[in-house]
Amino acid sequence: MRKNLLSLLFCFLAISSFACVCEPQTITEKYIKSDFVAIVTVTKIYLNKKNSDSYKADIKISELFKGVKLNSIYVLGRSDGGIGSSCDIFIPVNTKLVAYAYKNKEGLYEVGMCSGLLYLNKKQLKPNPELEILNMFKAEKINFTDKTWYHETSNSSLELLKYKGIQLNKGYGIYEITFSSNLSIKEVKAISGFGNPVDEELIAVLRNTKWSSKSSLGLKNEVSDNTKFIIGFYYYEAEKDNKSFISEFYHY
Numbered sequence: 001m002r003k004n005l006l007s008l009l010f011c012f013l014a015i016s017s018f019a020c021v022c023e024p025q026t027i028t029e030k031y032i033k034s035d036f037v038a039i040v041t042v043t044k045i046y047l048n049k050k051n052s053d054s055y056k057a058d059i060k061i062s063e064l065f066k067g068v069k070l071n072s073i074y075v076l077g078r079s080d081g082g083i084g085s086s087c088d089i090f091i092p093v094n095t096k097l098v099a100y101a102y103k104n105k106e107g108l109y110e111v112g113m114c115s116g117l118l119y120l121n122k123k124q125l126k127p128n129p130e131l132e133i134l135n136m137f138k139a140e141k142i143n144f145t146d147k148t149w150y151h152e153t154s155n156s157s158l159e160l161l162k163y164k165g166i167q168l169n170k171g172y173g174i175y176e177i178t179f180s181s182n183l184s185i186k187e188v189k190a191i192s193g194f195g196n197p198v199d200e201e202l203i204a205v206l207r208n209t210k211w212s213s214k215s216s217l218g219l220k221n222e223v224s225d226n227t228k229f230i231i232g233f234y235y236y237e238a239e240k241d242n243k244s245f246i247s248e249f250y251h252y
Contacts, residue, residue, distance in 0.1 A: 020087035022114035023149075027130055027250055028174065028230040030116040031137060032146050036067035036101040036109050039120065042091050047079050054110060055079035057091060059099070065134045066143045067109075073101050076112035087113040096120045098134070129171045129250075133232070136174065136192050142230065147216040150229055154210040156248070160233070163246040168194050168235045172250075175206060175232070181225045183211045194235070202233060 031037055040059040048055045054074040061069060077088035089112060091097070098118035101109040111117060118130055137143075173194040178187040188206045193199035214220050231248070238244040 020085075020113050022087075025116055026232060026248075027116075027133055028232050029150075030100050031066070031134070031142075032144070032230060033102070034066065034100040034115070035103040035145055036070060036073075036099065037065040037134065038067070038070075038099055039063045039065075039096070040073075040099045041096045042093050045075075045079050045091070045093060053077075053084065053088075054108075054112075062096075065138050066145075067101075070101075070109055073099060074104075074108050074110045076110055089113050089117075098130070129234070133172060133174065140191055142191070144228065146227070146229070148223065148227075149214045151212045152209050153212050154208070156205050156209050159205045160246050160248070163198075165238075165243040166198075166235075166246065167244065168198070168246075170194050171235050173199065173202060173233045173235075174230060175203065177206060177229045177231060179211070179223055179225075179227045179229065181223060181227075183213060183221055183223060185209065185211075186226070191230070194233075206231065 025033070039062040041062065042057050043060050044058040046056040054076045055078065056072050057075050058072045059070065075089060075091050077090050078084050079090075081090040081092075082088075091111075097120055099111050100115045100117060101111050102115070104110050118128070172192075174191045175193065176187075176189050176191050177185055180186050185207055188203045190199045190203065193202070212221055213223055215223075232250065233246050233248055234250045235246050236244060
């Protein structure tokens with residue numbers, strides 16, 4: 001019995017050690033960091049080239065939100081559906097999804113486990129707010145790309161506790177922060193907010209936040225003057241004994 005338990009524990013630890021770990025990203029973050037965002041359908045896949053950790057997939061674009069029109073992307077994984085690493089994925093032909101793709105050093109557009117893909121083949125019981133937000137970005141011509149990681153060092157989430165039980169007619173509010181080169185905040189404005197007075201209050205909260213940053217080149221806490229950052233707040237209706245609330249975290 002003890003031997004079996006030890007074996008199970010070893011297997012669990014081995015699996016955990018090699019599990020794919022992705023940095024958590026909000027909708028706004030993965031959109032800003034991506035070079036290409038579109039609703040696509042995979043029409044054809046190709047075998048991995050020798051020693052390649054990705055395979056080519058031809059796509060048909062239904063709607064382009066950001067970037068140039070592409071005929072194909074590269075998927076980090078194996079075209080036979082096998083698993084080479086814990087982060088490998090396989091996207092079969094006829095799969096419809098929102099592809100968030102990054103341009104690699106060779107100029108190829110890649111998607112992977114950590115890209116934040118949104119699969120659309122399953123029947124949707126209700127409209128997905130992510131698609132609504134993407135359409136809003138397109139309408140507002142928000143199409144810049146920034147690979148910098150931003151982290152709020154203040155605790156603005158505590159300010160959201162006062163909104164427990166609030167009634168709103170919209171599921172999200174999106175706001176734009178403009179930074180000075182030292183990450184102090186120059187301006188905050190609503191791009192697609194909840195409406196006043198909530199917008200005014202959330203903008204005031206954001207004006208008082210503190211931030212740190214790290215660029216893709218390793219530069220810390222320093223950005224170009226007038227750098228823009230997009231942040232979202234999300235409204236959740238009451239369920240059973242839980243009151244409605246506003247959160248900076250998105251889950252669907």
